[in-house]
Amino acid sequence: MRVLAANHSPLADIRIEKSDKPFEPGDVLRGSFCVRAEHAAEARSAELSVLWYTAGKGDEDFGVHYFQRYSADGPEAVELSRRREFRTLLPASPLSYDGFVVKVCWCARLRLFLPRGRQSVIEAGFQLGRVAAAHEPTLVSTEEA
Amino acid sequence: MTPPTRDSNPFATCWTNPLAAEWIAAEGPELGSLVSRLQSTNWRGQIVGPHGVGKSTLLAAMCQHIEGVGRRWVQVTLGSGERGMGWHQLRRTKLTPKTLLVVDGYEQLGSLARRIVRLRSKFSDSGLLVTAHEDVRLPMLAQLVPSLSVTKMVFRRLTFERQTQVTELDVADAFNACNGNIRETLFKLYDLHERHARAARNANIRNAYTVGGDDSPIAAGLVRD
Amino acid sequence: MGWRNPFFQKKRGGRSTGMRNLAYWSELLLSVSLVVVGGATLLLHIFQVLVPDWRASRAPAGFEAGICEITEQREPRRDGPLGVIGSGLELQASRVTDDGKLLPPVWIKREVGSFSPTRTDVEDMAAIYAVGTDHACWFDPNNSSRLMLRRPLRWWPWPVALIPLSLFAVGVWGIIASLMQVVTSVERRSLVAGNARRLDPMRESSAESATLAEFSAADEEHGVRYPHRLPAIGTAGWRMAGLMLVTTIWNILLAYFVYVASLQMLRGDPAWLVLVLVVMLGLVGLWLAFNLIREFWERRGIGQTHLEISEHPLALGGQYAVFLSQTGRMKLRRLTAELVCEEAASYQQGTDLRTSVAVVHREELGKWIGIRVEMGQPFEMDFTFTVPAEAMHSFRSPHNEVRWMLVVEGETDRGQEVHRQYSMNVRPAIKPGDGQQVAFVEPSEMEPTA
Numbered sequence: 136m137r138v139l140a141a142n143h144s145p146l147a148d149i150r151i152e153k154s155d156k157p158f159e160p161g162d163v164l165r166g167s168f169c170v171r172a173e174h175a176a177e178a179r180s181a182e183l184s185v186l187w188y189t190a191g192k193g194d195e196d197f198g199v200h201y202f203q204r205y206s207a208d209g210p211e212a213v214e215l216s217r218r219r220e221f222r223t224l225l226p227a228s229p230l231s232y233d234g235f236v237v238k239v240c241w242c243a244r245l246r247l248f249l250p251r252g253r254q255s256v257i258e259a260g261f262q263l264g265r266v267a268a269a270h271e272p273t274l275v276s277t278e279e280a
Numbered sequence: 281m282t283p284p285t286r287d288s289n290p291f292a293t294c295w296t297n298p299l300a301a302e303w304i305a306a307e308g309p310e311l312g313s314l315v316s317r318l319q320s321t322n323w324r325g326q327i328v329g330p331h332g333v334g335k336s337t338l339l340a341a342m343c344q345h346i347e348g349v350g351r352r353w354v355q356v357t358l359g360s361g362e363r364g365m366g367w368h369q370l371r372r373t374k375l376t377p378k379t380l381l382v383v384d385g386y387e388q389l390g391s392l393a394r395r396i397v398r399l400r401s402k403f404s405d406s407g408l409l410v411t412a413h414e415d416v417r418l419p420m421l422a423q424l425v426p427s428l429s430v431t432k433m434v435f436r437r438l439t440f441e442r443q444t445q446v447t448e449l450d451v452a453d454a455f456n457a458c459n460g461n462i463r464e465t466l467f468k469l470y471d472l473h474e475r476h477a478r479a480a481r482n483a484n485i486r487n488a489y490t491v492g493g494d495d496s497p498i499a500a501g502l503v504r505d
Numbered sequence: 506m507g508w509r510n511p512f513f514q515k516k517r518g519g520r521s522t523g524m525r526n527l528a529y530w531s532e533l534l535l536s537v538s539l540v541v542v543g544g545a546t547l548l549l550h551i552f553q554v555l556v557p558d559w560r561a562s563r564a565p566a567g568f569e570a571g572i573c574e575i576t577e578q579r580e581p582r583r584d585g586p587l588g589v590i591g592s593g594l595e596l597q598a599s600r601v602t603d604d605g606k607l608l609p610p611v612w613i614k615r616e617v618g619s620f621s622p623t624r625t626d627v628e629d630m631a632a633i634y635a636v637g638t639d640h641a642c643w644f645d646p647n648n649s650s651r652l653m654l655r656r657p658l659r660w661w662p663w664p665v666a667l668i669p670l671s672l673f674a675v676g677v678w679g680i681i682a683s684l685m686q687v688v689t690s691v692e693r694r695s696l697v698a699g700n701a702r703r704l705d706p707m708r709e710s711s712a713e714s715a716t717l718a719e720f721s722a723a724d725e726e727h728g729v730r731y732p733h734r735l736p737a738i739g740t741a742g743w744r745m746a747g748l749m750l751v752t753t754i755w756n757i758l759l760a761y762f763v764y765v766a767s768l769q770m771l772r773g774d775p776a777w778l779v780l781v782l783v784v785m786l787g788l789v790g791l792w793l794a795f796n797l798i799r800e801f802w803e804r805r806g807i808g809q810t811h812l813e814i815s816e817h818p819l820a821l822g823g824q825y826a827v828f829l830s831q832t833g834r835m836k837l838r839r840l841t842a843e844l845v846c847e848e849a850a851s852y853q854q855g856t857d858l859r860t861s862v863a864v865v866h867r868e869e870l871g872k873w874i875g876i877r878v879e880m881g882q883p884f885e886m887d888f889t890f891t892v893p894a895e896a897m898h899s900f901r902s903p904h905n906e907v908r909w910m911l912v913v914e915g916e917t918d919r920g921q922e923v924h925r926q927y928s929m930n931v932r933p934a935i936k937p938g939d940g941q942q943v944a945f946v947e948p949s950e951m952e953p954t955a
Contacts, residue, residue: 157283160933189905190286192470192861193850195294196902228933232897233284235474235863237848237905238292239897240284262283264933267895269848271478272863275471293852357853467861 230264323407329424332463426460536679543672728813808833
């Protein structure tokens, strides 16, 4: 599944307020998203998550902090083209970390469910905490398990 | 301060793992013709090549095409250190005439276990597609050999949307240092990218100190990037 | 159980190299020899010890309790299953009736003692059941020729049977594993969890467990100087204890076979099967003993290293006092304590499962030169350190980890190396307002976009 950065998607838009600066644990993360009007009829449902994931040399791990599902059908149908705001209190950990072989990344992720089982994922990253990037390591070793 | 993301390093595992990487058929047969050949051999075949040459990537790409022609496939990966698990899966996998059993790392099985897998697949009339380091006496679909030009194409694809200071010269050096193992080459490039990124960051901080003066926020350590 | 003969298969970088075929056949040979040795010993134990004991102790159904008098003894000799001549004791006894008469005597063969390669057992038994002495017995009221002497059940032959049984089981497992080339894996649980997550249709809603590395209560120990004693990673003591146990059991088994073989040699009737077993067991026993001695030699005089810390878990930016204590009897050329942070990432690429480790922080906290450690006079030192405020906290997820540790390294004047690691849990710094319960805030709806 190809993941698009927030500003690259023709399908939807996702924004995080004041994401140019790091957030602190306990801060309120505010953001909003909407499916672009010309694609709104195509999207059957959408899932909005605030989550951390790992990147780097290891297999990806992730943890979901906030999750909300919106459906264009059914009794609780919503209009996906309306801009919707989401807010959540950020947790104490894990903090964002730019390590050498392990990176911990935070993002708000929008997953759109499209006809014929297709999905589209759009992410907007942000920084939690002010952990400095790791120095160049004194030793890098690899072993087979 | 730029938050770390999966785009921070174009050679991160999320981009280079067989499911994410695209198969490049620069010097080999196209995926479509490989699937046709597999069909013509009654869905039995092998992909052979040394470590890290791209067998698993080709397999993942082929499986997508196989789905396209309406064949159901079940994959079992026999990695070093988890053969017990793989063997357990192999034994439990239900095989039918419409199934294609895909075994990644077939050479991990002993000769007796291989025989059992072949017999099971034969009696159930299911297909069998495997990757191995050497000929395991199944119809040969593709024999992969390490190629610098393919590695450079992989490099270009990975760095098309993600910036790096790693150059094609570095790719050639890493390829030679890793004896043609493309996977090892990509790991070497990962390390190299991280080192370049840190060197550039340190240079920026040093420049900021020089330009900003003692009372600038950069000099005070408030801005790292 | 991860078979792979370390002599023939080595790890070079990320790959196993070496003579795979030789490793395979050496494993198979070892497994077959274990099956042979374990099976032979087990059979011997069952038919020579357990079965006679069981028969002797079995409740005699239909028999009645009575008294009998020993009237005669004899000592037959016969060949054992390994060609060893064994001695036994047979007794003739007469039952004493209620009115004090002696019934015709009968020979009791099996219920007294098993055939044994040593006569001492026979002599001891003969002394107990001396001619003319009275003993409790069991008799068949319908058949006066069926008479049994009661004997208490020995308990120890039953657990002893576990030794040859385990050798046999390990050998059988080894043969199966060699033939099938399958091994169990410590990664199995992780992979199952990973697959389950990948298959989960509600993937993003399945919350992951907390990622701050935790230590179980079992890891926590109270110190003497400071409240917390840090747990050591990978203590070599357990390895040595395990090696010692295996060497002891193996060599007891060897001693038994040497004893049997020696008896036969002295009688001028060597049992070749026993000799072959002795040679096979002896080679393995020597190898085990050599490794044990080498391990002892490498560690002689080096005692334990204890680290106690003023607070645990630690916080980023926090300052902590540490008490280091090194026991033993040695002279250390140098001893250093370092604060280390390393990242570890494991990944499956194709059919390989690898772990990459990068040391991203290493800071020397203390260095001491020319230290003499005597019994009862450990080297003790206090020092302090600060966890870098902008560093990453301890983090652990299924495939990725950031770990902090204190590393103590040293070298004795005999060239022995001391290398011990102590894990620590470093948490993010607590700021005012932190610690409040994380709550989900209901989203609100805004105007449609243009």
